[in-house]
Amino acid sequence: MEKKTEEVLLNEGYRKYSGNEIDVYFNKDICQHAGKCVKGDPETFNLERKPWILPKDERVEKIREVIDICPSGALKYKLKEEEFVRP
């Protein structure tokens, strides 16, 4: 898969949700509303809250797990020490 930087994602219309250890990116135009994120980690992904994504340090492993199974590619993440976003 092509490796992307944060800059590329933001240009593609993703919004950034910053944490200390991990940043999460979301593109609402791509989301298929499959709900894997809100069901998989309701503490991080909560549509009733603003911001609806809160990337806390203690949730990093879970956040990665959930974003890896997002079927549309609407969610991405980047660990702070890394250069490229995943997946």
Ligand code: SF4
């Ligand atoms: S898992 Fe991905 S496609 Fe499904 S609701 Fe969340 S962001 Fe949208």
